[in-house]
Amino acid sequence: MSQKRVLLFTGNGKGKSTAAFGMLARAVGHGMKARVIQFVKAQEGVGEVLFFTRFEEVEWDHYGKGFLPTDPESPMMEKHTQAAEFGFEEALDALESDEFDFVLLDEVCYAASKGIIPLQPLVEAIVDAGDKIIVLTGRNAPQELIDLADTVTEMKMVKHGYEQGLLSQAGVEE
Amino acid sequence: MSQKRVLLFTGNGKGKSTAAFGMLARAVGHGMKARVIQFVKAQEGVGEVLFFTRFEEVEWDHYGKGFLPTDPESPMMEKHTQAAEFGFEEALDALESDEFDFVLLDEVCYAASKGIIPLQPLVEAIVDAGDKIIVLTGRNAPQELIDLADTVTEMKMVKHGYEQGLLSQAGVEE
Numbered sequence: 160m161s162q163k164r165v166l167l168f169t170g171n172g173k174g175k176s177t178a179a180f181g182m183l184a185r186a187v188g189h190g191m192k193a194r195v196i197q198f199v200k201a202q203e204g205v206g207e208v209l210f211f212t213r214f215e216e217v218e219w220d221h222y223g224k225g226f227l228p229t230d231p232e233s234p235m236m237e238k239h240t241q242a243a244e245f246g247f248e249e250a251l252d253a254l255e256s257d258e259f260d261f262v263l264l265d266e267v268c269y270a271a272s273k274g275i276i277p278l279q280p281l282v283e284a285i286v287d288a289g290d291k292i293i294v295l296t297g298r299n300a301p302q303e304l305i306d307l308a309d310t311v312t313e314m315k316m317v318k319h320g321y322e323q324g325l326l327s328q329a330g331v332e333e
Numbered sequence: 334m335s336q337k338r339v340l341l342f343t344g345n346g347k348g349k350s351t352a353a354f355g356m357l358a359r360a361v362g363h364g365m366k367a368r369v370i371q372f373v374k375a376q377e378g379v380g381e382v383l384f385f386t387r388f389e390e391v392e393w394d395h396y397g398k399g400f401l402p403t404d405p406e407s408p409m410m411e412k413h414t415q416a417a418e419f420g421f422e423e424a425l426d427a428l429e430s431d432e433f434d435f436v437l438l439d440e441v442c443y444a445a446s447k448g449i450i451p452l453q454p455l456v457e458a459i460v461d462a463g464d465k466i467i468v469l470t471g472r473n474a475p476q477e478l479i480d481l482a483d484t485v486t487e488m489k490m491v492k493h494g495y496e497q498g499l500l501s502q503a504g505v506e507e
Contacts, residue, residue, distance in 0.1 A: 161500075164505050177351075178348035179351075186380060188385075189504055208362070313489040315486065317487050318482070318484060325336065330435055331356060
């Protein structure tokens with residue numbers, strides 16, 4: 160690893176997590192060791208999990224419970240916060256560890272924007288991390304995360320199949 | 334395959350091709366057979382090539398000669414057009430074939446916008462294609478391609494490591 164990189168994919172369009180998975184493919188292609196921690200998401204049988212968990216270079220966990228309630232006062236919120244707490248500890252460990260060349264925190268921007276993980280310790284852990292590739296995804300990225308990333312893309316939805324009534328499709332959305 | 338999908342990733346930000354590679358990972362995770370045809374690009378040792386060409390489900394070729402000259406009248410243009418012509422024939426075959434569930438035409442939007450491949454036959458081949466996932470990437474996507482896609486994302490550059498003098502990095506840009 161020659162240099163530290165922090166990349167962030169946000170916005171309301173399709174392609175945030177898939178861009179991160181594409182980078183993960185590149186990293187594994189170069190023989191790097193990768194850690195993937197997913198927040199919010201809870202899916203097991205999706206293509207990215209079926210695929211990347213085949214490789215011993217990739218350590219993959221998700222700590223999500225699915226869609227967050229729109230009401231932050233909802234009693235359902237607790238199980239989401241609790242799951243995210245486990246994931247957050249793992250994320251801090253991965254950022255600190257020398258074991259991984261590539262750390263993907265999927266949906267971490269969204270989780271932080273919803274307050275189910277704390278922003279400041281995350282910012283500090285990214286700042287303190289050594290030379291590795293760090294990828295952050297999720298909509299509504301907090302400005303503090305945008306500020307510390309070297310590369311930020313807003314995935315802007317021009318149109319989406321959902322709008323035309325298309326169903327979620329293996330190889331596309333899952 | 335349950336439904337035909339056409340997805341398009343354009344814009345000036347990072348993440349267009351990598352989002353397509355992430356979808357490719359999903360597709361292979363689901364056991365789909367994929368065809369990847371890259372225009373413009375000519376790189377051999379990049380992570381995505383090193384990685385995906387390991388899998389027998391993926392047939393991958395690139396027909397690029399690297400960066401296009403800015404002057405369309407440049408005599409260098411001919412070698413690019415010639416390379417693109419080979420790729421274009423392969424692309425039409427892949428779109429027509431029942432062999433592939435997933436067809437990725439990387440940088441095809443850019444190639445079409447530069448006139449090194451013809452737009453109308455491409456549009457017709459996509460319209461005529463059967464139920465498969467078709468992914469088109471590249472900046473300056475012609476409106477005709479945007480119109481026929483069901484899902485379009487503009488990858489908008491908020492900032493890019495290049496601007497801060499960062500070098501191209503394995504696992505990130507290559």
